[in-house]
Amino acid sequence: MLHVAVIGTGSISDVHLRAYLDAADEVRVVALADVTVEKANAKREEFGLREARTYADVGELLAAEDLDLVSVTTPPSAHRPVAVQALEAGVHVIVEKPMAPSLEDCDAMLEAQRRSRKLLSVIAQNRFRDEMMQLKAVLDSGKLGSISHTRIASEWWRGRSYYDLWWRGTWASEGGGCTLNHAIHHIDLALWLLGAPSAVAAMMTNAQHDNAEVEDLSVAILQYERGLAELTSSVVHHGQRQEIVIQGERARVSQPWDVTAETALPNGFPAQGGDPDVVADLEEVAAGLAPLTHTGHAAQLRDVIAAIGEGRPPLIDGNDGRRAIELVTAIYQATIERRTIDLPLPPDDPYYRAGTLVQRAPHFFEKTASVGALDGDISVGGTDAPAGVGPAGA
Numbered sequence: 225m226l227h228v229a230v231i232g233t234g235s236i237s238d239v240h241l242r243a244y245l246d247a248a249d250e251v252r253v254v255a256l257a258d259v260t261v262e263k264a265n266a267k268r269e270e271f272g273l274r275e276a277r278t279y280a281d282v283g284e285l286l287a288a289e290d291l292d293l294v295s296v297t298t299p300p301s302a303h304r305p306v307a308v309q310a311l312e313a314g315v316h317v318i319v320e321k322p323m324a325p326s327l328e329d330c331d332a333m334l335e336a337q338r339r340s341r342k343l344l345s346v347i348a349q350n351r352f353r354d355e356m357m358q359l360k361a362v363l364d365s366g367k368l369g370s371i372s373h374t375r376i377a378s379e380w381w382r383g384r385s386y387y388d389l390w391w392r393g394t395w396a397s398e399g400g401g402c403t404l405n406h407a408i409h410h411i412d413l414a415l416w417l418l419g420a421p422s423a424v425a426a427m428m429t430n431a432q433h434d435n436a437e438v439e440d441l442s443v444a445i446l447q448y449e450r451g452l453a454e455l456t457s458s459v460v461h462h463g464q465r466q467e468i469v470i471q472g473e474r475a476r477v478s479q480p481w482d483v484t485a486e487t488a489l490p491n492g493f494p495a496q497g498g499d500p501d502v503v504a505d506l507e508e509v510a511a512g513l514a515p516l517t518h519t520g521h522a523a524q525l526r527d528v529i530a531a532i533g534e535g536r537p538p539l540i541d542g543n544d545g546r547r548a549i550e551l552v553t554a555i556y557q558a559t560i561e562r563r564t565i566d567l568p569l570p571p572d573d574p575y576y577r578a579g580t581l582v583q584r585a586p587h588f589f590e591k592t593a594s595v596g597a598l599d600g601d602i603s604v605g606g607t608d609a610p611a612g613v614g615p616a617g618a
């Protein structure tokens with residue numbers, strides 16, 4: 225039985241707690257921590273965790289409890305200090321996305337993980353969805369041929385009040401806007417599906433949230449060996465119609481799931497009806513996958529629990545979290561410096577360092593309100609976007 229604590233008992237901690245309670249034969253939640261300890265106490269009541277102890281201080285929690293695993297569900301700027309502290313105390317760590325606001329922070333976390341020999345997993349729950357697994361299987365089959373173009377629409381919608389929460393809407397505590405905090409889901413998916421691009425061009429703006437320093441819209445172009453990808457990161461899109469559309473040499477596949485294949489007439493124009501054999505072949509690859517028994521956070525948390533038991537790395541580790549931060553950093557750098565950025569970013573690049581974005585990023589607007597908590601449910605796990613349309617979270 226693994227002893228688990230959740231650090232940061234705000235909105236997303238509910239999803240972690242539900243997943244742990246659902247795996248009660250393998251884990252027990254023994255403690256909750258939050259700088260506002262009343263929030264931890266309230267969560268204990270809400271989830272009926274009568275035996276769990278609560279703490280206001282992470283150091284105290286780690287000293288007092290014999291823990292195997294913690295979920296770090298604090299705001300992004302606290303991910304590094306809390307995760308490093310937990311790893312140094314010999315505890316496995318699951319940290320919410322985004323891993324941290326800078327590559328320097330990510331590397332400090334990875335270094336602590338190596339020294340401790342414990343596991344570090346960064347949440348990327350949208351990989352654990354049947355249609356994402358299908359897309360991955362089709363790409364890995366090589367049956368699409370070379371990839372020409374990918375359109376990644378990480379299009380979300382958030383009202384003005386979203387940025388009233390105390391830690392949102394500033395470069396210092398949120399770490400960035402929708403590129404870092406929303407599109408990170410699709411950025412992880414794109415890197416998982418396509419690998420890392422070699423260069424990035426981008427622009428960003430704040431189109432609708434005049435109460436936040438950070439961007440609410442960015443458009444990036446990613447260069448691959450032969451192909452290109454376009455990534456829209458947004459919290460200004462009504463309808464939240466998120467999509468990943470991959471155009472290969474032989475077919476188009478997408479999420480939401482759709483397969484189309486053209487074939488040429490002698491004159492090179494597309495023939496009526498396309499190529500049904502290619503479509504059938506790709507549909508067969510997708511149909512060959514068994515449906516997931518768990519999806520989203522529950523699946524990722526269960527993978528980490530299994531990895532601890534089996535002494536293997538988790539399916540999504542700290543390097544995956546870092547890769548996503550590297551691409552986000554390059555998008556910010558490209559837009560702030562107004563030039564194309566080559567990847568990977570070397571450690572002597574100023575944008576590698578913690579604090580560079582805080583110094584150099586434009587303040588589109590100033591934050592106008594700062595409240596400790598906001599009323600209303602957050603949507604995670606398939607309920608944010610219209611049913612079956614896109615990943616969820618943030």
Ligand SMILES: NC(=O)c1ccc[n+]([C@@H]2O[C@H](COP(=O)([O-])OP(=O)(O)OC[C@H]3O[C@@H](n4cnc5c(N)ncnc54)[C@H](O)[C@@H]3O)[C@@H](O)[C@H]2O)c1
Pocket residue numbers: 231232233234235236237257258259260263282297298299300302306320321322347349389405602604616617618
């Ligand atoms: N994976 C997803 O789909 C998803 C969805 C929503 C949020 N998130 C991520 O989860 C994290 C938290 O977001 P949220 O919406 O739950 O925020 P929140 O403000 O509702 O909760 C964060 C909690 O952490 C506490 N806290 C802050 N600093 C702390 C520290 N040093 N030690 C202990 N507690 C501390 C705060 O008091 C607060 O209760 C963010 O990184 C966010 O991006 C992920």
